[in-house]
Amino acid sequence: MLGFHQRFVGATTFPKNLTDVDVGLCFRLSADEVKKLKERYKENALGPAVLLVFLRASGRPLESLNVVPSILLKYLCAELQINERSIATLRSIYRRPATLTDHKQWVLANLANLAAPQEKDLEELKDALRALSTTAVSVEDLVKRAELWLVEHRLLIPIERVIRSIANAAFEAVVATAIELVRSKVPPAQLSAAIKNVFSSRKGRTGGTILDWLKEQPGKHGLKSLSEAGKKIDHLKTLGVHEWQIDAIGAERIKAFARAVVHRPPSATRALAEDTQALELACFLRATLLEFTDDAFYTAGRQLNRMIGHGRNRVQTKRAQSAAEYAQREIRVRELIHASDTTDQQKVQALQEMYPLDQATANLSGSALVREHLAGERFALGAVLSAFSNVEIEGPEGNKALAQVKALRELQEMGAKELPAEFDSSITDPAWRELIDGLDRARALGALQASAALAIHQGLRGGSLWVDHSWKHKNREEFLIPMDVWERDRKQLIGGLGLYSEPKLYLKGVRHNCEVGLQALSEAVAAGKVEINENGEISLPRLSPQDIDMSVSRTRDAIFKIIGPQKFENIVIEIDAKTKFSECLLGRKATSVRELIALYGAVFAMGTENDVAGVAAIIPKVELSHIASAMRILENSERVRLANSRVLAFQAEHPIAALWGKGDKGSSDMMALDASNRLFNARVDPRRHTFAVGIYTHILNNYGIFYDQPIVLNTRQAAVAVHGAHWYNKNQPEDKRLAWLAVDTHGYTNVAMATAKLSGFDLCPQLSRLSERKLMLLHGMKIPENLERLKVKYVTEKSIVEGWDQAMRVVASLQIGRVTPRQLLERLGSHAAASPVFKALDGLGRLLRTVFLCDYFTNESFRREIHTVLNRGESVHQLQRAIYSGRVAPKRGRREDEMTAISGCHALLTNVVIAWNTHKMQEVVNRFAKEKHPIEEDWLAHMGPVHYAGINFRGTMEFPVEAYVDELLERVSRRKAVLA
Template sequence: MYCTLTPDEIEAVARKRTAAARLGYAVSLAYLRHPGRVREVGEQPNDVMLAFLADQVDASASDLAVYDQRPQTRREHIGQIIARFGYQAFTRSLVRELVHWLTPSAGEDPRAEPLAISLIEELRRRRILVPARRTVELIVRHAIQRAENVRISALTGDLHPDHHDTLRALIAPPESGEVSTLSWLKAAPKSASAKSLKAVLDRLIVVRAIGLPASLRQNISTSALDSLAGEGLRITVQNLRRLAVPRLWAVLSAACLRLEEQLTDLALDMFDKLLGRSFRRAEQQSSDKASQLLMDIIRPLQSLKDFCREALTARLQTGDLNGMLDTANWDEIESATSAIETALGDGKPDKYSDLIGKYQTARQFAPLIIKVFSFKGAASAASLLRAVDVLRIMYNTNKRSLPDNPPTGFIRKVWRPFVFSAPGEINRRAYELCVYFELRDRLRAGDVWVEGSRQRRNFDDRLIPKATFEILRTEGSLPIAAAADAETYLAERQQQIEEAMATVAARAEAGTLPDAVIQGGTLSITPIKDETPEAATAMSRLVYGQLPQIKIPDLLTEVNAWTGFAECFTHYRSGRPAEDQKALFAAVLADGVNLSVSRMAAATHNLSARQIAWAHDWHLREETYSSALACLVDMHRELPLAKLWGDGVTSSSDGQFFRAGGRGEASADINAKYGRTPGLKFYTHISDQFSPFHSTVITATESEAPFVLDGLLRHQSGVAIEEHHVDTGGATDHVFALCYLLGFRFAPRLRNFKDRKLYLLPGMKPPAIMTPFIGGTIKVGHIVDNWREILRLATSIKAGTTTASAILKSLSAYPRQNGLAIALRELGRLERTLFALEWMRSLELRKRTSASLARGEARNALARGVFFNQLGEMRDRSYEHQIHKASGLNLLVAAIILWNTKYLEASVTDLRKNGVAIPNDIIKHIAPLGWAHVGLTGDYLWNMNPPFSPDRLRPLRKNDLRDAA
């Protein structure tokens, strides 16, 4: 692109008489375009570049040497180019202008390297010659400082002296007690209980009482606010006291604004969890009652069964029951009937009845939420919001009875028998509980929101503005893969489904579906078997047997020598890489092997806990972990052996459960799938080349489906995924829909696939053999009516305005009447139908999906082996520390995979040189997931100067199995 001459430039070159002059002129022109400076005397261009330019100007590459012998001609040509094509020299007068231009970017991202790149690109765009490196650094430094001053002014300009006094009091030494007010605010409890909720709300009230102006949030961007707030919440109070004014006021103001959001979301999370816990206990109590009821009535029922059988037999044989009735044991029948009446009582057990019995439990915490928060919502939630106001007035005035005719429009059918217990009467307890649970559900859905919350804000505020969307749509520049209008999309899908269904039906009738049979309205698919050859298992032992034994610290430093991933862990404030790499690696390793900082210091020579903690607090963040992981993944996918495993365009994701222990147990959830032990899940994406390119933390009870797209969209590596695989837990109709909209091919392995129904468009008639599998007709009206909002939602996710997980969790919680949720569901059903038809007829797709998921399961085994300290339990309460553990573990796993791949290549090459035949079809079954040769335990000794250069690997071990092979 930079060396392709325009017609105007070619015309200017053609005016030169000699081939040397033409080539020299063209080279000077290309240099001014990129890298944006004058070519130095004697500087030799890239051979490919030179040949390309010479070909365009009818010259030879050797002509440049002739041209360089006449410096006067070279200077004249440069002057002509600058004059004709509008280039200008850099002058000192431009410094101030460029500093102002760069300041907004520095306010969003203060890292020097991206800012320097942005500045140089702008200079090239303006055709200004790029100045010396020192000048570029000067402009960047001044822009960063100016952006800092702008941020500080934005957060301090509207503050009054009273605010200064209140903010300073937050970090004042405590008169009594052990911690400052700010430390107390940051130490909010995380476990869900009525006591913890009250403690969180007490802190929230203190933050609100500071009375910061509402204008502060509008004065500064979210990223800039997050940066200053992170500093205020990360730095110790002692270091905060050393900050100079006005920076101190800005940092404390940002910290308070962020604390208000965090405490708001934490309180609402607890409200959600506590109500969910009450509901689960009511369900369990109802289930226990039902089980006990069955045990109580089974013997009486047997007596009545015998009596009824005798009566039926007598009627059939004689037609006369008198004899049988005279001989019946009426005392036993009376006893059995009484026992059944007693056991049944007022009726069968009901979880809502048991839930109302737990009213006092909910009364301990729910009124606190009603009193402290002000709720807003869509028109559909108006009745509920009026009911919330009614309860707030009741609680504030200590009344114990509802007013006449309270709002009831929000009460759903399942609650009505309990709320309206008698004609004209409302059961107050049932009414309050109904309000609590309906409020929880509407908060989840997003049609009720709380001002000051980040997670539970207005749904529409999460999307890009409608005006911006319409501009993009009109210009045809939406960053998504969907059709421009619903009619085009539906017509395409109708044709594809008709063709696919006809193919499946024809093959089913002919009995040629691969490893699948449709017979009697039932689909049978043969499970995919492991196709790993026995030779691959033996060859894997042989190849791995040559890998050097290595301690994990040496592995990390060696991988860093290859990739430089340590440079990604920049300082939170300055943006500079860590100076003490030994402490940085120790902090990363502590996260990866699940070790505390103090325990890591005890296992590491010449490093104190304070050094490691400092590196951990200032350099380890979710974004720096992601950047470092991308370095490893990008190198790994370029290795020849990795390309044998896959093309790097397919991936899978899966959740791995880790038990919670110690302090972490209080904030974890119980999922019956994993037993009665609380815990959480690390949800990880892995490519077909075994690269784990993304990982996050989700609660044990959360669905995995909302997080599928987060990993595909938010990773920082160069992996470009086209097809993605999950198990049943990661698949919903909404995910099918969004994968289509965002350009991913979604191919889950669904449990009970034979029972999954297909959905057709109106007017479509399936072949007779396919009729039993049809579940209904797509409601195309919802898709057509909401197509613009569907595209706006997908565009918002793609652009990063919101995350797919936040949107999907809200949509899955929406009440049934929400048009967008229904439209996305119908769209997903259509995509799932098309996928299901392909699954039936494509054995290759089934094999590919099974193999992809197997890679993820094998990776989980490696992760479990690495995450071995503290009994492999998660003992951190806060999400920040949990995500650090997940990110550290994933980085460590990626480092082991990269190191293994490099040395497996060397081992295979060595074996082949020594006459061992290892075909590529066998190698692709040897996974880089072994860790028997990696020393994970013991003392950690850090040699920051690896004895082997990036171009020279450690010597391989000599394998005794070679002769046998």
């Protein structure tokens, strides 16, 4: 069930207002239902029709006829072909309770297709809620999930007391199970000592408790942060946290219990009941250890990259110096050779002195000079290695990185300042052996440190090494279908998931597609549509601008002039009234005006550059503490994503949105938000040369943002690109899934392209330096004669076939949800190039890229569509920058949950503006059509809903809640809403 359809589920009365879209989506009658109603009740069919459409939309019988929206009555009367009735007339139908009861029973038995839940159904609901409660944050979440589960299974929703008791029992059962797990897996004495420790005062000038210290998130990503992370890891390990096997609680629940500790003062945690306190603190300590382990590895990796960057800068300097020295020596040699006052013997002797026989030839390769530079960075390398020495890194037997770490630990225990002459350099990569075996033994030790640090970093990134107490660097086998299960159920899994067991059969189809693409490219070259230059590069003509009538821009301006200016807060509350996204964020309807406005304030504090104090200053009558409390709710990413989905679905259901796109194609790209250099994930934006954090958004071709996630700048974006599209397709019915996703060069890798294809959609990259891209073909494929000048590389079928089975195991693990695309593809980067899975997916991706490039070169409409979708994404980014015009404050976004909330709320506010513009444009279009002045659909297709010139994003915000009390607040609080 789509998010937009869910807002009526569980309701007991109609909202005060409905729109045409609401009626069209959620309260329609089929022709068969109209026929049965008219046959049964004739002129009195309106009452049963109202009962039917409400029962089907909400899952509950209608409790009151006092409010039945006039727009719904008008629609039903038209469908039933009876005279339009007023609400008073409808109430008069049911003056006799027996009549109402009779109509309800008949509707339920003959038309509603809903059955009362039996004992067996309630038992299944209990089982479902037990499974769902592992990720639920509160009982309210479970209550809503229970209502949705019942409606999806065609069951009536019982009274709230029954559902809430089941939800309470499921939630308490999970908590009780978690408490029992902590008690059984954590030694009681160790747990008591840890609890006592975290509440103890911390020594030093900073003061506070150990718990306060552990809550502090890293600031800058320098050596100081690395050292601080190391101290916290060491402290937690002294408490034995790394040995606590409580991961069976579930990652989401562990994080939820940990957040509860983070968000309350230590004194409040100390006052908890003993069992609750033990559970939450155990989860907090475990989650903190895993987070700081990941932070330490991340910071260590950044330090290594920084040193490599400095080394590359010095390469240029050293090469320039070497070139100058070479030029001077050449002058001296020339002068010596042509000197007339020296004999030949003297010249030879002088040349021998200039070029001694035992002088080593300088290695001026870039990699060699960088390695030489790293060998001299002893202090920084020691700090990096300290991050790795704090944890137990594991790997396969005989791993060279682990052998190097062991050797360094032995040398450290010996207090060695130099590398012993007899050191066995075979445990290092050959590239480092020249430095390690060199005469300078101090530099040799530095080379060993650099070799070990890089090997560990690459091993952790590629998955060949792992750490037990880490979120991101666990053993990759834990993310995949167990090998014994895969060997036993391979055929069933491959068949059920639509995968391919025979690689050669699949490659036969890919080969055919490549041949068809090459033939189309050959015909395009012959027709002069595509050119191949003398360097074997393809040259494409620029896409000609589309011939758009000037009347389109004038009409668009006229539409938005009619819509008129509006304040941002009015837009937010109006869309909330239509979509109930605040109900998604809270897990229920707001109980007071104060709570609702505080929630809006929290969304603004997260989704714009304003902080809590700034938002409290511009919203009258709301306290800072209320906003801060509501901000904690927004760290539940599932609720924010559900709110976004509901707004997105509302926008997409307008007829005008279908003119922009069917929602079966999308694009994704990153937008940089300015940030302080003290933010842990901040990096320098290469375009603007300022510190920034990345927000990666996925945008449908009808402009809505369907997925968002925070990322680090200057990192490959292919993993997050595939992740968002895979999530969307997984949560959509088959007819609404993405067919392809357009990305830029950063959002593409060969492995990602193959993974996307095997997951059911195509990755369509707009590649930079397109003319230099080579076509990748299987050995033995014939190229048409007029394409022989092309730059071509070949892929071996053997590398794909050998890794195919394990590649299918990886993709099957992805399909059933054991691993996410982001987790998978981040482990299948260049660091995993030696893996058979990487080789198989990389080879397949190269072939798929050839098929794509042939289509891209020869199909102008396809190329134009990709450009159009990417340009729409850029226009959405402009709106996002208007909403978030400042920078992320230094104290925000340090925790992953907080950064995710910033990204989600920013996307939510952007979707709200897009949905409001779409809704208002639809109203204007409908009005023009009624006035016999319809706007051409071709014109509307070239108008986007990202207009924001008339929206006031700044200034004092006064939310007109009184106009939307019935839609947004709980019924019990409506009477006091104005006074609250």
